[in-house]
Structure formats: C-alpha cells, structure tokens
Amino acid sequence: MLGLMQNRPLLISTVIEHAANFHSAAEIVSRTCEGPIHRCSYGDINRRSKQLANALTGLGVKPGDRIASLAWNGYRHMEMYFGVSGMGAILHTINPRLFPEQIEYIANHAEDKFLFFDLTFLPVVEKLAAAMKTVKGFVLMTDRAHMPASTGIPNLQCYEDLIANQSTEYVWPDFDENTASSLCYTSGTTGNPKGVLYSHRSSLLHSMLACSVDGLGLGTNETALLVVPMFHVNAWGMPYAGALCGAKLVMPGPGLDGKSVYELMRDEKVTLALGVPTVWLMLFQYVDANKLEPKQDLSLTRVVIGGSSAPRAMCERFETNFGAFVMHAWGMTEMSPLGTVCNLLPKHKGYNLQQRLDIQAKQGRAVFGVEMRITDDDGKVLPNDGKAFGHLMVRGPWIVASYYRNEGGVILDADGYFDTGDVATIDPDGYMQITDRSKDVIKSGGEWISSIDLENAAMGHPAVAEAAVIGAAHTKWQERPLLIIVKKQGQQLTREDMLQYLEGKIVKWWTPDDVVFVDELPHTATGKLQKMKLREQFKGYRLPTDV
C-alpha cells in the first residue's frame, strides 16, 4: 500500500522560489572580478535567474543541455546555479585551476553547449575557444563597460546584455526530481577526469542535511563565507543550502588572499566560514604580519574545514585566536560532498581544549544519509574499534552511482557501496579518521596532482630504472609531490638533472618538491608498487620547500 501524501518533486527551483518568498531580504554579498563589492538579495537572484532562463530558452537551450561555467564565487554564478538547473538544463562548473588541456578535454567530453566565464578567464577561453567543439556561444559574465574591445572568441556575448531585456516572469517547469542538475569533473581518480552528475533530488536532500543542526547547522541567522569555490562540488552545496534556509551568503570572488578574506569576514560580520586548510594558513599569515586581533575584529563562531585533513594546530588557533569552533568535515566530489562532520557528543562536554582537539582532529561522524564502513582487501567488513583500518566504503542518496558516460565502468560493490579511495579507522562512537589513501593521487592545496602522470614523465629519462611519486606532508599545501627514483645501474643522475628534465613535460605547479634516490622500491609478490609502504617509509620526510 502506498502512502497518501503529495508527491511533489524535490527541485532546485523550489529552493530559490522559497528563498524569494520567505527570505527575500537576505543578502548575497560578492567581491566582483571588476573590483567593487556587490550586494543583492535572494529576491534579486530569483528574478535574474528567471531572466537567464528566458535568455537561454531564446538561445535554443533545451532540458538536459550542458551549460558550462568558468567562474569564481559570485552572484552571477549563483544565478546560473538556479537559472540553468531550474529550467532543466545542467550546470557544468569547470575548475579553472585545471590545466588548459584538461579544460578542453572535459568541455568536449561533457559536450557543453554554452560557456559562461568570468573576466579573469578571458585569456584561457581565448586560447581554448576553437578547440571546444560543441560550444555554440560564449558569455562573458560582466557588464557592457567591461567587455573587451576585441577578442578572438566567436559568438561572444555580454551577460548583462543577454539578460537585460528578458522578462522576470518565468514559470519554473516541473519534472522528475531524478533529472540531472549539475555536473562536476574530478581529477581525484586515475586516468582522465571523470564527471559526477548530480540530480535535483540528491542536491536537495544534501542541502537539507547541511542545514540540520548536526550537519553543518546552516540557518537564517548565519552569515556564511564561501571560500570553497563554486567549481568544487557546488561550493559544498552551500548556494542551495543558503537559499533553503535564508542564510546571508558572502562570496569572495577571486580574492582568496588573507587580506581580502579577513576584510570580508570583518566587514560582513561573517559567523561561519568554509574552506580548505591552505586558505586558512594564508589568513593566519596575514593576521600575524599585521598583528591583528581576530577575536575582537570578527564575529566568526564556526569554521568548516574539509578537502584535506584539518591540522590540529589549525583547530586550536581558530579556537584561541579567533574564538571559532572548527567543524572538521570529510567528503568527496562523488558525495556532493558531505560524508562526515566532526561534531561533539554530550559525553565530551567536560573535556578541556586539548582533549577536545583530539576529537576535532578526526574527520567526524557520518551524517544521516551516508552509510559508511571499512573493509579489508577482500571486502570483509572490519570492526569500528578505532584500531582496524581499511578501505572506506560509502553509500547513500547523494553518492555517485556511476560516472558520467559510464567512465570507469561499474564503481559500486555487490552491496552498492562506493570505494572512496581513502583508508580510515572508525571508532566505537562512529568517529572516522583518515589514515591513508589507496588512490594514486596527491592533493595539494585542495587540487589534485596525478602521481601516475608524474611517474610516466620521470620514467622517460634514460637513466631512470623505476620511479614512484607520493604525497609528502607540507605545511602550506598539506601535500606536495616527492619523486623517488631507482637509477639504472652505472647511470649518473642528480636531483637538478631530473627537475630540469621534467620542465615543459608537466604543468609547473606539479613539479616535485624534491627528488630522492633509493636502491629499490617496495613491491608486492605480484610486482605491484606498494605505495602505502612507501608512504610509511617517507612518513617524516621534510621537503626542502616546507620552511
């Protein structure tokens, strides 16, 4: 027997419509590429999203079409979040930090119809426009006054001109909540970047969870600074969650340096800030260099840190110097991204700061909706005893079922669990702690580096018998590549020779921070390189760049 309740679909358009009706005055504050701070409301975002939807309809955009963005966090990007998805098309947020060949690859793989981009990315788009085979038109997300006099970009339009004469009347269509809403490629896998295709349903369920008290606790009374970019897993879902609960949102645009972030925090009275550890280190440096008093200047009460492990010292500093509680969170592009949040339990009430930090250094407990377990190499489920460590497996309604166009084939096990590529322990209270990574990628400042690509490049050198690349700990970037080489017998090769050899063969920011030479690398009985063992071997290694 079926229940007799209304079966209204969970659609992204309902979120902005709700925000416009019930939180219409709540602000969206953006630092723009053009310079000034821009202020608008959810009511404005709803109106302009509708104008955008009308404009896209006029351009022939149909439900299911992919509309790409190359943009920072800002109000126009937010209008795309609602306008594009709301009309039934798919917003493809491209990570501008990828190197040009990857951007070209994913735009073609996604078969994007239009590309919207910020002024910052004009040079990249000029370079790539001709290679983006399916893109029919380009839209520069600015006003007439900032349009370049001439560019090599065909069919270039101005965003403000595009929507200016469009009606603000638009009835958001109803459709199946399982319809795709946005697309985000991840490089955190081997091989080419793979697309994760979110649905309206998955995005809404995830947003509701983000607003729950033991999720991220976002609410009407919060002013949230989204330092996490809108091209990284939909800024951790915050644009949707913010509209859902009517939180004031603060968007830093391209200004991610310590000064810009601090000033926004202070001027907008930010209470909750979200970002990866690297940006917070830049903030700390600015505070130190200018002898500032964050506790007095700022209204910050909570900071969500994810994307990489939040160092204990960082949690402590936010607490003592900023008066802000760190919520350590873990997730993935494949998970929309929320998996775990490190909130405290009633039993921790009497804990002193140091005892509490022991807990906060863990990645946290699974939020409702995420089923999580650890398994050994044979798939046997391991106990949640805080000691056994194994492959971290997850399933749930906002977790990937397969990659876009089935790249990588079947990615779930027989029980429907997805292997995160992280290795973790889970303690009896349910706190998960990442201990290692089984996937062969390095995460530096929140962005992925392929160790396999680096190894292949190094192996091209005639004096190299074998090469392995692992992520070594780095204070600012969390991880940087360390290249470990076994030389061919009788061959001469120095660190400098190797680094010089790699120049031009890899993007500059992938360059290993150090090269070391060893007699042999650890292998399994079947001859496979044992990266985990190698990481263990180089655990305390101090990179020369980590000063």
Ligand code: AMP
């Ligand atoms: P991405 O898909 O780019 O968001 O990257 C997801 C991956 O980042 C995870 O599988 C982890 O390897 C890593 N990661 C995310 N959050 C954390 C965290 N709090 N601690 C350690 N690693 C993390």
